[in-house]
Amino acid sequence: RGRFSKPTEQKSRVTFADVAGQDQAKKEVEELVEFLREPDRFQSVGAEVPHGVLLMGPPGTGKTLLAKALAGEADVPFFSTSGSEFIEVFVGVGAGRVRRMFEAARKAAPAVIFIDELDSIGRTRGTGLGGGHDEREQTLNQILAELDGFDEKQAVVVLAATNRPDVLDPALLRPGRFDRHVTLNLPDKTARRAILDIHARDLPLADGPALDDVAAGTPGFSGADLKNLLNEAAIGAARRHAKAITAADLEEARDKVMMGTVRTLAIQP
Numbered sequence: 191r192g193r194f195s196k197p198t199e200q201k202s203r204v205t206f207a208d209v210a211g212q213d214q215a216k217k218e219v220e221e222l223v224e225f226l227r228e229p230d231r232f233q234s235v236g237a238e239v240p241h242g243v244l245l246m247g248p249p250g251t252g253k254t255l256l257a258k259a260l261a262g263e264a265d266v267p268f269f270s271t272s273g274s275e276f277i278e279v280f281v282g283v284g285a286g287r288v289r290r291m292f293e294a295a296r297k298a299a300p301a302v303i304f305i306d307e308l309d310s311i312g313r314t315r316g317t318g319l320g321g322g323h324d325e326r327e328q329t330l331n332q333i334l335a336e337l338d339g340f341d342e343k344q345a346v347v348v349l350a351a352t353n354r355p356d357v358l359d360p361a362l363l364r365p366g367r368f369d370r371h372v373t374l375n376l377p378d379k380t381a382r383r384a385i386l387d388i389h390a391r392d393l394p395l396a397d398g399p400a401l402d403d404v405a406a407g408t409p410g411f412s413g414a415d416l417k418n419l420l421n422e423a424a425i426g427a428a429r430r431h432a433k434a435i436t437a438a439d440l441e442e443a444r445d446k447v448m449m450g451t452v453r454t455l456a457i458q459p
């Protein structure tokens with residue numbers, strides 16, 4: 191992926207059925223499907239539909255998944271980028287990159303744009319350590335300009351994800367920008383079970399009730415952690431040359447993921 195690569199446009203095959211739990215967040219995002227499918231119906235009666243939606247919630251709770259599901263359900267192109275890429279990959283070309291991505295999405299409209307880790311470019315301006323944040327500010331200003339530049343005829347929905355809404359520049363949250371907020375939470379036991387069901391669909395599980403035990407024993411796990419747990423359990427079964435995943439594999443995997451989680455938490459600033 192080069193510096194001057196074209197904006198990433200994808201076709202999403204994800205649907206709302208792939209997102210377990212998060213009922214409230216799903217409901218709020220579902221409202222946008224109709225608008226993307228038939229923007230004319232809304233425009234002809236002068237209805238203003240929001241362009242910017244902020245998805246807030248801890249890592250691994252399905253923010254990216256939900257954005258992809260919106261594009262998949264509406265059957266429109268999905269353009270995505272991540273805030274951290276602007277710091278690490280697109281150094282010096284951030285603003286241009288933003289402009290080109292919005293331009294491509296407008297041409298392809300109706301379309302969905304997804305900006306992951308918005309906080310890495312969208313932090314409050316002028317408070318960075320050591321100054322010299324012109325580059326990031328230019329990128330942020332370009333995002334603001336693009337959001338302001340939509341007219342009501344352009345059916346482009348911009349979703350941005352963050353797990354630090356508290357550090358975002360207030361300019362991003364003004365009316366007409368990311369003024370609709372959707373919260374995703376860590377899953378409760380029922381939601382954890384539903385997430386496990388989705389990701390265990392194609393896995394050979396030896397004993398039926400084992401997933402109930404996993405759901406009960408994983409408070410604090412995100413959807414991504416649970417997916418990870420199932421994969422670790424499958425790796426464990428393969429190492430034993432077994433044909434099916436047992437309760438013991440699941441338990442061992444749970445401990446592994448839990449230690450991993452604890453370690454990541456410990457090194458976070």
Ligand code: ATP
Pocket residue numbers: 208209210211212248249250251252253254255256306351353385388412413414415417
């Ligand atoms: P981050 O903040 O780290 O970018 P995120 O909130 O965007 O995380 P995703 O990337 O959507 O999280 O989640 C990672 C993976 O975990 C998803 O691709 C999916 O497989 C699984 N997952 C997370 N949440 C759910 C969920 N509610 N239902 C089903 N799968 C989920």
